[in-house]
Amino acid sequence: MQEAKGHIWLTREDARARVLEASRFSPRVERIAVAQSVGRVCAADVASRQSLPNAPSSRWDGVAVRYDDFAAGMPDTSGWREGREYAFSNTGIGIRGDYDTVVRIEEVSFDAEGRISFAAAPAQRGALVMPVGATLEEGEPLARTGQTITPELAALLAGGGWAEVDVYARPRVAFIPSGNELVDAGRELPLGKNVETNSLMAAAKLRAWGAEPLVRPIVADDVGLLVEALCEAVEDCDIVILNGGSSKGTDDCAVPAIERVARVLCHAVLMGPGAHTSLSVTSEGVPVIGLSGPSGGAECTIDWYVKPLVDRYFGLGFNEPPKVRARLLAALDLSQRSSGSKVKMAVRCLLARSSDGFVAAPMGVLPESLRLQYRGGNAFVFASGVGFALGEEAEAELRYPYAFPPRAEGLFDDLESHALVL
Numbered sequence: 001m002q003e004a005k006g007h008i009w010l011t012r013e014d015a016r017a018r019v020l021e022a023s024r025f026s027p028r029v030e031r032i033a034v035a036q037s038v039g040r041v042c043a044a045d046v047a048s049r050q051s052l053p054n055a056p057s058s059r060w061d062g063v064a065v066r067y068d069d070f071a072a073g074m075p076d077t078s079g080w081r082e083g084r085e086y087a088f089s090n091t092g093i094g095i096r097g098d099y100d101t102v103v104r105i106e107e108v109s110f111d112a113e114g115r116i117s118f119a120a121a122p123a124q125r126g127a128l129v130m131p132v133g134a135t136l137e138e139g140e141p142l143a144r145t146g147q148t149i150t151p152e153l154a155a156l157l158a159g160g161g162w163a164e165v166d167v168y169a170r171p172r173v174a175f176i177p178s179g180n181e182l183v184d185a186g187r188e189l190p191l192g193k194n195v196e197t198n199s200l201m202a203a204a205k206l207r208a209w210g211a212e213p214l215v216r217p218i219v220a221d222d223v224g225l226l227v228e229a230l231c232e233a234v235e236d237c238d239i240v241i242l243n244g245g246s247s248k249g250t251d252d253c254a255v256p257a258i259e260r261v262a263r264v265l266c267h268a269v270l271m272g273p274g275a276h277t278s279l280s281v282t283s284e285g286v287p288v289i290g291l292s293g294p295s296g297g298a299e300c301t302i303d304w305y306v307k308p309l310v311d312r313y314f315g316l317g318f319n320e321p322p323k324v325r326a327r328l329l330a331a332l333d334l335s336q337r338s339s340g341s342k343v344k345m346a347v348r349c350l351l352a353r354s355s356d357g358f359v360a361a362p363m364g365v366l367p368e369s370l371r372l373q374y375r376g377g378n379a380f381v382f383a384s385g386v387g388f389a390l391g392e393e394a395e396a397e398l399r400y401p402y403a404f405p406p407r408a409e410g411l412f413d414d415l416e417s418h419a420l421v422l
């Protein structure tokens, strides 16, 4: 892609805001079993169909009695019989007969002949009895449209008498790998070719976010073939990802193809990795993401631009990732980057709590054991200009899924290198 006049560069934040604003989603609704609903998003408000308990029930394990028998003080219970003056009554279970009060089993004893006696009379009528609806009342709101179903909410829905629930259908997200050099994973790799791995990463992320990934076959670097694949995808998908960036090589035909099916909002982003990511939207409002090829960038950019779109499909707002100030455990040296580069670099880090705040170690300087364990890093530090000196404070942005950082003590003991040249 030659950098033509009018080539639009936006900051990561503007690019995201523009594509969110221009996209139009019409989420479909489907009815599914509550037992299978965790992680799905409610497409309607749900109210309880029943009260729980649906009959007065015992709050504790005990015996149910009639309060009137105790109204004038402790009665003579020598002639009391189970099923007549009292009945055993266990926690959460409907009280049989016309008993109205429960005495805890710890306050009840039986003599050798099985005669009951009470250590104390019940304090009031209805003591230790859960009235109808104490847990859940018929008509009570259980869930709201747009709420993600958690295990607890699924249980609540079941308690409210629902076996099925209306949820938004998973958004269909097409992923079109492109490039003459790509070979499907698992196939023999001819010299000079590359394994198509981004679709595995993208599909797994999309599934985790509640979307349905539709990975298409690899398309060759040919505008006509790409347009064909894009036209098919925008017809029946909610979001389309073309894995082809807006770089400048002779084979870079992703943007020329996207331009034929959608309006380009942004040809490239002022944030790397993945600066050559383009964002577009069709006249129907279907977003088309031209994801830049190199895997390191694709991993970040799919989080930055696609995750918010999936959330938006479900009607969820965009939440800024948590940010903290962190002390850098290595210098970030940008002096070798081409001067005048306007692209800010998001450097993957391992961010951890330390005794006096947060520390961030750029992934590149970590010893192998840590690099393997925390492969993608859990945060970014943004480097521009000449970079940062060792020990300098920088803003660190947690990476999705915003995992709580491990404690730093002992973690970075064998950190050897103290400068990362970018």
Ligand SMILES: Nc1nc2c(c(=O)[nH]1)N[C@H]1C(S)=C(S)[C@@H](COP(=O)(O)OP(=O)(O)OC[C@H]3O[C@@H](n4cnc5c(N)ncnc54)[C@H](O)[C@@H]3O)O[C@H]1N2
Pocket (backbone or CB within 6 Å): 177, 178, 179, 181, 182, 194, 195, 196, 197, 198, 199, 243, 244, 245, 246, 247, 248, 249, 252, 272, 273, 274, 275, 276, 291, 292, 293, 294, 295, 297
């Ligand atoms: N002369 C210049 N060259 C490059 C520039 C530049 O400004 N001037 N920018 C560099 C940067 S930064 C990036 S990022 C890349 C962007 O390239 P594209 O997004 O156009 O991607 P491709 O050229 O198609 O591929 C690059 C690389 O990624 C691999 N790739 C592509 N798709 C997949 C996939 N699905 N799974 C795994 N790997 C994939 C591809 O095989 C290439 O190795 O341009 C730089 N060059």
Ligand code: MOO
Pocket (backbone or CB within 6 Å): 271, 272, 273, 274, 275, 276, 277, 292, 294, 297
């Ligand atoms: O756009 Mo590139 O991924 O910045 O390296």
